[in-house]
Amino acid sequence: MCDCVGAGSRVAGTGVSVFSLHPGVVQSDLWRHQHQCIQVAVKIFRIFTKTTLEGAQTTIFCAVESGLESQSGGYFSDCAPARCSRAASDDETAQKLWEISCNLLGITWQ
Structure with missing residues (x-):
């Protein structure tokens, strides 16, 4: 199971659950911006x-399924736990993404 770019371990013990997911290819208005x-x-x-x-x-x-707390940090697809790519499981890349995101947002977080 993936650890949502390290987010699961960052919020451990706080009562907060985090998940990463793939919604699928969705018919949305976002496509109107494409060629x-x-x-x-x-x-x-x-x-x-x-x-x-x-x-x-x-x-x-x-967001609403009870009992998912134990799977915090997991990756989901079609309402079920799923396997994520090797790149998504890379702790070094996760740390870089975290630092860049915090920098862009102007926040600090251990």
Whole structure:
């Protein structure tokens, strides 16, 4: 199981649970900002995509499902624990991402 770029260990003992997830390819208005060719391709392959309601299900699941506290830091897809890539499990990359994110946000966090 992945550790959401180290976030699970950062909030351990605080009562906060964190999750990383993949909602799937969702039919959203974000595609309108893409090149027209991509917009056409999205319309053609629409049958293989999720509606916004379907795409929100894993996020909702992680937010409201009781008993997931023990899986804090985990990665989910289609409302179930999933395996993440090796790159997503790299602690050094996670630390760099954390530091850059904190710097961009102007916050400090141990």
